[in-house]
Amino acid sequence: MMEELDKWVSRVAESFFLFIFILSQSTFAQEGFVSIACCAEANSTDPITNINWTTDSPFFLDRVISCQKISKPVVSQTGYNEARIFNIASGKRCYTLPTTEGEDYLIRGTFLSGASEHSSFGVSVGVTVLSLVRSSENSDVEGLFKASSNYIDFCLVKKEGAPYISQLVLRPLKDLDYLKDFPSSVLKLVKRINLGGNGTDIRYPNDTSDRIWEPKSSLGPTNQFIARPSNQILHFKFNVTVKAPIEVLRTALTDLNRLEILHNDLETGDSDYVVFLYFLELSDMVRLGQRVLDIYVNNEKKSTSFDVVGNLSNYNEVVFNVRANGSLNVTLVKAPGSVLGPICNSYEIFQVHQWDPQTSPEDVEVSLKVKHELLMYNQQNKVFQSWFGDPCLPLPWDGIFCERIAGSTVITKVDLYSRNLIGPLLPDITELTYLNTLNLSSNGFSGVIPSFPSSSMLRLLDLSNNDIMGPVPQSFASMPKLEMIYLGCNPHFENELPSGFNSSKLNTDSQSCSMERPGSMKRRIFIGSVACGSFLLTVALVIYFVRVYKQKLIPRGRFNGKGIKGHPMMKNVIFSLPSIDDVAIKSISIETFTLEYIEAATEKYRTLIGEGGFGSVYRGTLPDGQEVAVKVRSATSTQGTREFENELNLLSAIRHENLVPLLGYCCENDQEILVYPFMSNGSLQDRLYGEASKRKTLDWATRLSIALGAARGLMHLHTFAGRCIIHRDVKSSNILLDHSMCAKVADFGFSKYAPQEGDSGASLEVRGTAGYLDPEYYMTHHLSDKSDVFSFGVVLLEIVSGREPLNIRRPRNEWSLVEWAKPYIREAKIDELVDPSIKGGYHAEALWRVVEVAWSCIEPFSAYRPCMVDIVRELEDALIIENNASEYMRSIESSGSNHFSVVFEKRNVPPAIPTETSPTLTQNLAPPEPR
Ligand SMILES: *[C@@H]1O[C@H](CO)[C@@H](O)[C@H](O)[C@H]1NC(C)=O
Ligand SMILES: *[C@@H]1O[C@H](CO)[C@@H](O)[C@H](O)[C@H]1NC(C)=O
Ligand SMILES: *[C@@H]1O[C@H](CO)[C@@H](O)[C@H](O)[C@H]1NC(C)=O
Ligand SMILES: *[C@@H]1O[C@H](CO)[C@@H](O)[C@H](O)[C@H]1NC(C)=O
Ligand SMILES: *[C@@H]1O[C@H](CO)[C@@H](O)[C@H](O)[C@H]1NC(C)=O
Ligand SMILES: *[C@@H]1O[C@H](CO)[C@@H](O)[C@H](O)[C@H]1NC(C)=O
Secondary structure, eight states: OHHHHHHHHHGGGGOOOOOOBOOOOOOOOOTTOEEEETTOSSOEEOTTTOOEEEESGGGOOSSSEEEEEOOSSOOOTTOOOEEEEEOOSSSEEEEEEEOOTTOEEEEEEEEOOOOSSOOEEEEEETTEEEEEEETTSOEEEEEEEEOSSSEEEEEEEEEESOOEESEEEEEEOTTOOTTTTOTTEEEEEEEEEEETOOSSOBOTTTSTTOOOBEEEOOSSTTOEEEEOOTTSOOOBOSSOOOOSOHHHHTEEEEOSSEEEEEEOOSOSSOEEEEEEEEEEOOOTTOOTTTSEEEEEETTEEEEEEEETTTTSSSEEEEEEEEEESSOEEEEEEEOTTOSSOOEEOEEEEEEEEEOOOOSOHHHHHHHHHHHHHHHHHOTTOGGGGGOOSOSSSSSOOTTEEEEEETTEEEEEEEEOTTSOOEEEOOGGGGGOTTOOEEEOOSSEEEEEOOOOOTTOOOOEEEOOSSEEEOOOOGGGGGOTTOOEEEOTTOTTOOOOOOTTOOGGGEEOOOGGGGSOOOTTOOOOSOOSOOOSSHHHHHHHHHHHHHHHHHHHTSOOGGGTTOOOSOOTTHHHHHTTSOOSOOOSOOOOOOEEOOHHHHHHHTTTTOEEEEEETTEEEEEEEOTTSOEEEEEEEOTTOOTTHHHHHHHHHHHHHOOOTTBOOOOEEEEETTEEEEEEEOOTTOBHHHHHHSHHHHHSOOOHHHHHHHHHHHHHHHHHHHTGGGSOEEOSOOOGGGEEEOTTOOEEEOOOTTOEEOOOTTSOOBOSOOOOOTTTOOHHHHHHOBOOHHHHHHHHHHHHHHHHHOOOSBOTTSOGGGSBHHHHHHHHHHTTOHHHHSOGGGTTSSOHHHHHHHHHHHHHHTOSSGGGSOOHHHHHHHHHHHHHHHHIIIIIHHHHHOOOSOHHHHHHHHHHSOOOOOOOSSOOOTTTTSOOOOO
16 A cells, blocks of 8 residues: 555656645745743844744833743753743733734643642633643644734733743734634644654744644554655646645545544543545546545544545645533544545644634723833833733733723723822723712822813712822712712812702711821722721612612613613611621520420420531521521530630620521530521521532522521621621521521621731631631631631532532542632633533623622632621622612612602511521531631
8 A cells, every 4th residue: 555655656746746836845934923932032043944033021010020931841942041030920911913803813822830839720812712721831822813902912921830931922814714603713723743654843934824733643553654745846736725734734634444533632621623534646646436434523424525636726725613521532434435544644633712802992092102101100000910911801900991882891980098199199090981989089199170171970989098189170070970089188288169060969078087098008909998996887788779869770781871860869768778797796585494384385395407616507486486497515525625615705796687586595414505596497508509409599689688598697797896806607597588588697706806906916726617617717827807718609609500619529629619700700701610510690790799808708818808897898789780680670660659668678688588498497507616
């Protein structure tokens, strides 16, 4: 066979063909090439390829970057061995390269790993995240895309450790028609193989678009190698456009019966792939019908009787789309009746990524102007570490908050609170169409307040604690949505208000002027400066109600613009709201029960509903008919005395509608017994993924109101009497649900007062439950309310995803809910994250709010986590958004009066869910498992 082939090959000169079209060798043009050598000291030209490389030093002005020579383990094929390392705390770094709109391009980053520390980071083209690069291997990330504007961002999105990059190239694809069927996708290169090649990679100038073709000399033991010697010119019969370069087509593999292209190393999880196969019949003697093959992709027959010379040319190519998970098997089988076995010269496999739309171009433009203005005065400021590429996607710039409104991503909040920024206030920021909150407080901004356009959506403007001068521009009198301007603590501010300005919207409160500026401490999600403290809390609540109520008049999302302005009922409603918290200590009377009474109520401990290390929980009924749960510490158990007393002490001092109340206790005959109301709807855990969840799915609105209830309970603890009580065992099994599904936080056995000034704060014993435990607390033993915040973040993730915080029966990378969720959150892949059983049953923005809160709660550094006060506020917003859709529409229709209060109460009283007849309370009041 081989001999036969060789004969054909050698006889090529004698053969006669009509050559209509001969592909000429490339002109060696580098037209449109951008070749960046990161950290190179100067521009240079590669002596072999003639590619002109430029240094990347103009891209980065600041110094939070460094260069490193890569010595291990391999040097790149081009011999280049520098890498730029971005030692950034968070966010992304981008290279922005020029493109021509509508043209197709190849973009490729080369990541040579020299890092001694482990790192991993995402790589995005535009805002589409293509790949995760890990420092354990050198890698290239290549994408093919159609330019949608006159630039493209190539970004490294930090995950762990420091991102790095060695080279970045952009190549026009000219008329290589890869994207014809994928106009709104990025094709991420998986493999580009030159079959039969056994030398080095083929790239520019042999490939005019500088694609890199990796040689592969065999696919299987019986493969044969065929080639046209390089001194023979290759002819293409007929007028065909040839995608693969000639040098690649010059070699091929063949076999008597089958060629099997097997890749088992693809990403796991279903993805769409596209496979290009290239064929050039290297023997001029082969006629129609002589080399015919059937093509299978992952055991599915994709092509029957494919004739390599079937299109009258000797060149042919086929394209297959395939959905695959982890592996691809492309098998070429000799078709029945074919004389010769299959041949293949080269192939490419791409993963198809949907092209994610960028942030609204207007907002991008404004944000770049703002960045530029800020940079003029604040070159070295750390806030700009992430201000590269798109302002919102895939990660927003530090201090910028975005939402999807009317189908595009826009900037809605700018929070640069306390970032040590100086310079004049930013006039361009007023051009952000959807900006509703601007917080520049506690900086060193000076100058005058810029004038906003009358169409501005601005609700809150916080310029307090700066050095702003008056006056308030006239435009503020007519801004329709404006609720409040904070201008306190600006020593040079003259209280000059425009005519017609409602002075109740101006707050020049100077009480907090002496407040220490938190310096470098970042506040990433939340606006305002409410600390965990009872006084500020009260203030915050008042502000909050005003905000919420006005907010109702500014419908968001899809109701945008349809709202009714200034409903007359509003003002009356604001202050008739039920007060959420009464921070003052109430004197609570806890009853003392006799043992006899308890025995009667529980019918001598007949119904056991939970058990734990300290004893058991029984169900009972008081003489007045109230159902109770009775927690009994067994006389033999030494464990739990302290917890028992702790809980008793705490619960006799504190009471809140979202904390499980203590009805009474009994201390007789060495028995220690606590009596609580029975929570007929079990625990949140049970409802999310326990037995109860199998009977009925917990709908999203109820989940949200449970989250809010629990958050309020914790907020109450954290702000209790001005001194923080830390729960230390926040978890979904400690969030119980009463008959109306109102959430109540339970189990205060481990709760503690927060360390006060003077206390060391470090304690020897770390308490908590695996999966919920704050890593910082675990490592430093330093207890703070932020440890509860972390655990609560995990609970929020459970609520969103319906997954357990820790499950070692899942694949290794999914054991921990937090670790599993992080990449999806970072890439905003909500669909992957959300509990399949509530798919379609939520308002996306509300869900996203909750995810955002969860994300900030699980910050590794406790200083970056929000307070419960902030969390409650965000969850309230989320619930309003969720309820707005239906409630708001209903309220417009009903001409009835007081409908805003209806809306509000609705938030507190979750949708009634019928109480099940056989409630399970297993574990509910039991202490956590021993750990
Ligand atoms: C590459 O650099 C060389 C030397 O500086 C220059 O002559 C040549 O024009 C450059 N080529 C391109 C395509 O820019
Ligand atoms: C390097 O090349 C770039 C792009 O051609 C040019 O803008 C820059 O001035 C050059 N730098 C040096 C140091 O020659
Ligand atoms: C492939 O490798 C073999 C053995 O090493 C060598 O004889 C042959 O010339 C190589 N072919 C090409 C095209 O480099
Ligand atoms: C690629 O092109 C270079 C320069 O034209 C040439 O010397 C080399 O032989 C080619 N490589 C292959 C593998 O054909
Ligand atoms: C080959 O086809 C292309 C596009 O289909 C056309 O522009 C070109 O004129 C054709 N060449 C010949 C020689 O027919
Ligand atoms: C690949 O596909 C072919 C054709 O469907 C099949 O015969 C072969 O067993 C497959 N190989 C593997 C490793 O799955």
